Amino acid sequence: MSDSEQIMEESQPLTEENERGEDKPMSNSDDSDSEDEAQQSLQLESLETELAANPSNYDAHLQYITLLRRTGDVDKLRRAREAMSELFPLSPAMWRQWIKDELSLVTASRPEAFSRILNLYERGVFDYKSISLWCDYINFVQEFDPMVRQCTPTGISKARDLFESALTAAGLHLAEGSKIWEAYRIYEQTILLTIDETDAQAKEKQVQRIRSLFHRQLSIPLADMSSTLTAYKTWEMEQRNLQDVESIDLVDIDPNVASSYQKALEMYNARFHLEEQILRPNISDSERLQHYMNYLKFEQSYGMPARIQVLYERAITEFPITPDLWLDYTRYLDNTLKVGNIVNNVYSRATKNCPWVGELWIRYLLCLERGHTSEKDLSEIFEKSLQCSLSTVDEYLDLFLTRVDGLRRRMTSNSEEDLEYKLIRETFQRASEYLSPHLKNTEGLLHLYAYWARLETKLGKDITAARGVWENCLKICGSMLESWNGYIAMEVELGHINEARSIYKRCYSKRLSGTGSEDICHSWLRFEREFGKLEDFDHALHKVTPRLEELQLFRIQQESKSAEESERNLKRNAREKRKLGSDITEEQSPSKRLRDMGNPRNAPEENKYKDQNTSHVTKVEGVNLKNNKMDDTPSGQQFSHEKNKTYSDQCTAFISNIHPTANYEHIRNFFNDVGGIVAIRILHDKFTGKSRGLAYVDFLDDEHLAAAVAKNKQKLIGKKLSIARSDPKRGGRESSNSKTLTGHAHTTNHSGKKGSVSEETDDTYNGDIKDAKFSSRKQGNDNILLRGKNTFAVPRNVRPLGFTANKPIAEEGDEKPKSNEEFRKMFIR
Template identity: 60%
Template sequence: MAENETRDSPLSLPEELPPQPVEQVTSINGNDDNDQSMADAHNPKEDSDSDSDSDTESDSDDEAQLNLQIQTLEAELSNNPSNYDAHVQYIRALRKQGDVEKLRQAREAMSALFPLSPELWREWARDETTLSSGPEALPAIEQLCERGVLDYLSVDLWCDYINFVQDYDPLVRECSTNGISKARNLFERAVIAAGLHVAEGSRIYEAYREFEQAIALTIGETDIESREKQVQLIRNLFFRQLSVPLANLRSTLLTYKTWEAEQGSTLGVDPNSLDGLPSNVASAYQKALDLLNARTHFEEQIARKDIPDDERLQKFMTYLNFEQSMGDPARVQILYERAITDFPIYADLWLDYTRYLDKTIKTSSTVKAVYSRATRNCPWVGELWVRYLLHLERVHASEEELSTVFEKSLQCTFSSYDEYLDLFLTRVDGLRRRISSTSKTEDCLNYDLIRDVFKRASDYLSPHLKNTDSLLRMYSYWARLESKLGKDIVAARGVWENLLKISGSMLGAWEGYIAVEVAEGHINEARSLYKRCYTKKFSGTGSEDICHSWLCFEREHGSLEDFDIAVQKVTPRLEELQLFKTQQETKSAGSSDQRETMKKTPREKRKLHSDLTEDQSPAKRRKNMSQNLKMTNEKDRVEAAESVEKSKVEVISTKPESASKRETNDQSPRKPKHYNDQCTAFVSNIGVQARYEDLRAFFSDVGGVVAIRILTDKFTGKSRGLAYVDFSDDAHLAAALAKNKKNLLGKKVSIARSDPQHSKKKGTFGPKSTSKHGVGDNQSANAGQSDSKDSASRPKEHSGSQAQVNSQKSRDERVELKGKNTFAVPRAVRPLGWSSEKPGGTEGDGDEKPKSNDEFRKMFLKK
């Protein structure tokens, strides 16, 4: 057999290994004589003794350092077996040390966890070939090569495998019938695996042709039939290669013409000429050449090593899109294999590859092998494991195989707990389908397997998925299967109860449980669940929703007594929730107002205060300041309080962004600052939760409502339980007064006509009260006019002093204290110059002549 010039040298230690001490190299080679000769070569007799000692000391230091490195790597791998780089470094260190057994164990350990790169497989096979290449070692090395070509696509590894069989298998080397059959089978496998590799596939064909040409040389000249048969076989190999778009296609055509010339044909040696070629060969070659030219640009792009990996991967994806558009699944698959060889841990690439195979490739063994490799390269991607399980179910894999893959998946680390949940549910789905199928199921399949998967999922995921829809979905599925497939309603209820212990604050958990009981017709059980959960606090509007759901349930399924009980229990709960909601809204509104106030500049605050105080006259402001000190009559105090409250509403209404404006749209955009209250009802004992809409609805049967003003606390913004309702006319007001003591939101409200003139008639604080509701201070104005007239009729010489006296008298005469509480009235002491007797016998008319100092002295001496 002719020697294959294109293959590598026999498997041996690679030249790229770092220099090793002589004893390390020979120990792995197992050749003591060579060890001695190489040692002599490195230690000639003419070297001095000092040089020998120095070399020995240096070797000892290197060996100690290597041992320390190995111990460190062993500790690292013991703590973290999934450290890929540590595995690679450990294997390198053991190769340098020459410990064959530990090296084999290290490689097997790494191979059990990770797919090895083609370089690592080639290195392993070469080491084993160097250690032992006898017939007894042949099956073990072939097995290594088989494992290597399954991990990644590598033309180099296929060539090493083929060369090893040709060189070391006696049957192949002797060209026996079995040996030739074995070699041809191996070549055909290599062609299928890598024959469409555009850049390197031609190497497989060339090795195949050289093997067949070597066989042709062993056929005798007399065996013409065998020689013709072999020549035709070689011609077919040329034809197959010329039909595939591979690199060096023109060179292959030239080789074919040369070979045909050796067989006696005259085809010429011009690689660009197709003259003389059989029509089928010329047509196939031209088509392959066109396909190659269309791919040359893509091949140049993915072959670049000077660009980042991400950019190069994008070039692969562009190339893949092109191949998929051409519609040849075999070429697409080869290109995917080339891409994952260069980018083995890119999960998206594996996902695309497996998705394409699921749609196009019908060979189950091929797709299953790809899924197995995908989950070994990217074990942290839960979707790959899920799709792997689904594929195994599609191809009717055994329960043992499915269980093995499932258990492997649970040993991986995923980025989210939802990925674990998806795995558990996928496993349950498969078991359910196989148990429920009408065909005969396996003897080992029963519902206990499903229950076990659910229990494991609950134990692992419940602490992490508490109060989530994902956990609710799993438990709902579990309870449904317990009831339908397991035929155990008690167990189904136990599943729901377990969920309530974990996620009892989820409205969906209670609703799901109740829905199942209602669907099964268990009305009493569903009612008991409502009674357990209607007082619970759920997020959002869940608390109100469950109350309304209970009422709806009783309407549809319960008796009148059941409905009344539900209403009796639900109504206080709804009122409580509404009150809490109102408080939260008020608090939120108050916080918003406070933030707006804090944003105002000091100048704006001063301006706002000035605007509020400028609306009142100086005399009115003085009366406001002394109001609380002069009040004596209880009834007057109540009326004054009413006026003050209405005044607060007016002030609040003038403030920008007030709480009342945000809570209702019933008020006009620009409210007046004062109200005459000519046709207004004063409403008290209103519930604090009442809103403008509630009052408007309360008076809807009356009609004629013009405006509604609810009194609020100026500090907290909360309702004071008081309101003014303006009506369009007296008729509507009278109808509204007829609703006195009617219920509004559960409270009997008091309704009376607002009469701001009543306080003025009493004479206490009438001007004060009415002015706050928009009525002018008539008495004050009249008094001022009277004083002006008096001043005009008096002599000019007394005008200055008389004005002071009149001002004092005006203030004193306005104050008229009535009622029983007159303890504050000064009875014995009078202001200096005051006399109860008035000239003319009329109070309040004229002025008393001022007394001199002598007159005062005589007056006191007489007393």
Template identity: 60%
Template sequence: MEEFEKSPVGEDTEMDGSDTVENPKTSPKSSSDSESSDSEDEANQKEQLLTLEYELSTNPSNYDAHVLYIKLLRRSGEIEKLREARENMNALFPLSPEMWIEWAKDEASLLNDSNFESVDKLYERGISEYLSIPLWCEYLNYVQEHDPKVRDCSADGISKARNLFERAVTAAALHVSQGSLIWDSYTRFEQAILLTIDPSDVQAKEKQVQRIRSIFHRYLSIPHANLKSTLLAYKAWEVEQGNSLDAESSNALGISSHVASAYQKAEEMYNARVHLEEQITKQDVSESERFQHYMGYLDFEKSFGDPARVQILYERAITDFPVSSDLWLHYTRYLDKTLKAGNVVKDVYSRATRSCPWVGELWVRYLLCLERGLASEKEISVAFEKSLKCTFSTLEEYLDLFITRVDGLRRRISSASGDDVLNYSMIRESFQRAADYVSPHMKNTDGLLRLHAYWARLELKLGNDLNASRGVWESLLKSCGSMLEAWQSYIAMEIGLDHINEARAIYKRCYSKRFSGTGSEDICHSWLRFEREFGTLEDLNHAEQKVTPRLEELQLFRLQQESKCFTGATDQREQTLKKTTHEKRKSGSSAIDDQSPAKRQKHTSQNKKLHEKEKTQGLNLTEVNDGEEKKGKVEEQVNEKQMKDTNPTKPRLYTDKCTAFISNLSITAKDEDLHQFFSDVGGVTAIRILLDKFTGKSRGLAYVDFEDDEHLAAAVAKNKQMLLGKKLSIARSNPKQRKRESFSTSAPGEDASNQSGKHGSSVSKESGENSKGSKAPHVPQSTGRKRDEKIQLKGKNTFAVPRNKDVHEKLSFIFQ
């Protein structure tokens, strides 16, 4: 333990030569100061250790805390705690190659050669996590120096060492920049074995010479950085064996033709890769640049179709970027495509999920890999339970994990080779866990509907329990009763089972519910189609009696909404005209001020005559519409309080010049969700989610304003992307079209009766005729909005029926 306990102090002493000579007068004082300083450092170190122990007990996934804790324990020399800390960290995270080397050396310094196996196991664990040439070299050197059998060159020891070298060659020999270190160590070991053979044993010596020659030939056929020096070393060795080769020549023609051919091919391969090797080994580039160089190098290797070379390069990349989820995903996809299954792929997935446990896709594909490899139910269950303890960024990842688990159970139960211990209760339990886990956070989403639809179907097919299947749908409707698709799927299941009465009962429960968009009308029409196809004439008549009043209510409600939109557009136009007129009058008065006195007097007299003429025409028009205005005043007095409640402040007007219109939005989505969704686009200035007037819930529609057209175009490019389980429909809002329609509805000089027919406005027929006959300018009716907004429905749901007979008659006149 002395070797690594005191090493920091020793290094400091060697570097500072001035401390080697002491002054007798000052040395006692210096000694006391040093002791005081050491005691303070020890106290601080103990305090740090206690703090880190508490941190790790509350947050064991803190990687940096683990590293610092191990470092401090190593300094303090607390061996048992140090071992425990390393084991605890390795249970959660892969250790870096440097940490494995440090751990193995520490343990080796404490043990003698009789306890060789414990250190050997540490090296084995280390080389299984990352590809590291230095770690392999340390392992090979340790075995040669400390394994008694290898050191004594016994037959078992030599066989063990050769097997280890072959494993190292398989794992790392294709490493272009550092693989030669393994080969060089291998050839030195075999040459040392050759020296131990008795010269009189010609047969054994010749066999060993041939083994070394074979290793050199393999070495020379692989592209690496030391090809030329390897060729010279090989030729020199051949000369030592008595073969007539020029040891100083770099010409490959001096060796056998097949070796020369392999060497030339390796040299060509190395020359084609040397610039790529330089890019990934540069020290003065950023991490992102090096990562991109790795990806380009991988594409290059994939083009040659050699899986071994591609895999070794992936291993090098993940050693440099151990927590890059994109890299692990690329690596595992490649292995799934080329190797399909096997221990190699399973090992990579195990390391991937430990390095990036927050990536749900890696866990899903790990479960599939275990299933392809015919893993036991226990092994798959352990991996699944580990995945649920991880923290994912979206709930959809948790849902995908549960469904993947159910998929695997279903396949194995359905197959003839399934284990006897597997039964349907395991599937039901998985579904129930999934519903309890995600339902509170995924209400009214397609993902939750997909989960319950799958569950209900398996209850029928595998569980053979119709009541349980209906229970699944009923549990979904309790939390998602306003989701039209849930009712439709439930009905579809009953129709598929030919349970007509049960399907009819569901229609009776849901036809009067309020759904988003046109869902309320859709379910009514769906019921009528159902009765035409499956019901009797009495059933059809009964459905019509129920559905017809409901459809009328919905139609009047739509009319109310459209009328409000039309009135809002008209008010906006009036404000614009008033502002424009005011500005023109202001500029006109300024122009008059600049005129000469004679022209100013003439202009004033002309305006006076024109004003008297307009006043006369305005009085005539007022007389014609006097009755209409009286009605409007009465309605205004009756409904003044309600108008204040429903429209206390004037709504803000939007031009929609740089606005995206969002549809198919999840009703659970908030402004923050849309902000996050467009965070990569940027430029968001305002978000308006449209709410239902009566329920206050989202209608699944929204407007998002952007700073400029560039940001808007980038936002529209995200069309069909997913947000909270819904595929958004994103398009540019078109205010010009609405503006055209608004102007054509209330343009000055147009026949008011024609506009009433086009847009369903509340302008009376009499005022339209007056406008046509007298050619007077159109006067906006101030009572139009009041008449349109006083609507409520009759019957079971009274939320959109006219409040008085006059309004109902006018609306009827509009739709005649």
């Protein structure tokens, strides 16, 4: 039960005795009544204070009206209802309650009282299409309008106009529309009885009018159509046109009427199950709303605007504050009717039911503009919209822009209204004052200022005012590159080259968001190439060159700091994790761990059968694998990875001269335009963990690899990279023995020093190494130490892509696989 229905049930109509405040008989409950009155007075004062502070409080309005009905203060009650109706549409139950109270206080036959109640009915049926309210409205006119009651020609005409309005509004209501049709027929039949029997012509004319009403009703799908058909046949029998009334056979009636009835019956049967769903009791509001939407889609497939509109009206009567329903309804009317009072009325009710939806106000203004509404009415609706609490600031921005659009269109068209440009300027100023604190450094506010400046030059013909607009914009959006570019573009468009140059001189040294600082420097150079002299270009180049170098150095420093901070966070997280979940093996010293790994008796059970040569600490995209234990990754993810992996390096690029702070993300971004990256492996020092400036990048195919090698000598974090193709065949010698290594071990130390390979890889590589004893080691020791500088800069015979050399013809003896000792000599040499 809704709040308004509850109010009707709980409250009784006011009486004249309440209004006059006549004395009531004394009773034992006088004290309690006094206490109740005092409490009601306090509640009324509290509600009046609340409504004065927040007039949009719907529930407070309802409570205030309910209390006033109990106290019998008629004047306050009328004012309270009027105040609420100005802000919100009242439900049909609330209108009926209001009218009922008015009828209980006055005699409706009085002209002033009749006019007031008639006005209430008209306002009530405007808010919502209620069948019960329309029936009350019709009965009231028939009972209290003297001309209608006396069946004078003027009264009859007035009643017929009212019936036709009711049919237009709700005559297609499938479930209850027949009530209005029957009331209309009964009224016409009553008129027939008042016609003199001797006036055959007038009598026949009235018979035809009643017959036409029957035909119209039978051609519309309505509930209980068979009863209407029976009533029609009974009436025709009374006119001596039919013999069999009990039969529902259509043979005896007019063929056109029978055909229309049959089509209407088919339409009713097609909609019967949809009507059952929306009228079904004990279902949730969301389910009922969804049934309405399904029903609307069905009606829209038939393409009958009148039926669709009536169904929309039925839906919004039940769900008056559902924004999506109003938006859908108004969008349909815009596409079908576009203009007219019907569309304007729907928008008026939509904005009263959902005043917080900015899109409804915007489309309301556009609808009024299409209908060539006066500037006064448009301004009034716009001011109303600004008083509402819209959901977002962007909606206010769109509202202001819509208003400016309308003013601009009317000023540039041959409109009869003589609008002045100051209206547009005032609207922009109001928008700027309201939106600037909320939309600082946003594209929306920048668009507003750019639009404003353009209209100042085009319509206002005031370049000084336009420059003032841009200067205000720079105070609020000065860190955005687009604001400076917009200002410069305006000056260039107007041919003011010197003014544009002066703006460049102001902004090239400013710190702009993103890459704006670099972009404005390059933009200045392009500007001087296109518009300036050689001296101007030289001057610009002299100014921007040190600025660009400063910006580049700053970015390198920022990236370095970011990388160091990330590394510190990673180490801190690793330490914290070890503290939380460490074991005895993790807490051992490095030398102790090396001794344990070198002694199979001390190795864990799962590592006894693994190659001891793979005991190096290996980082896999930030994961430390120690006896199959995992550490934290940079992304916070943990995953298991096999220690022993082989890489064929068939499509691998070897990169050197990498900046020490470069990480996987830097390398991946560097090759972003190439694509096809499978894995990235950075060489790190074994104990310090620092990058050695070397990396391997695996690609999907030779095409991607060739594109990567083509980026040789390009800079990454200020250092030129050396990029070449990695040759996996070790100088061109390839063993025919299947046991010969076809790749390098994941744990192989290519640095020639104590180091390890850090890599970023997928699970593409899952091969096992059966023999990895060619790793750089001393005789009898698993860890070899090479002294001196980094003489290992080009391991695995790295050669540039496309390199060809005159290889000696391999003799038969060369086909013999090399031993591990020979591999050691090759690396140490």
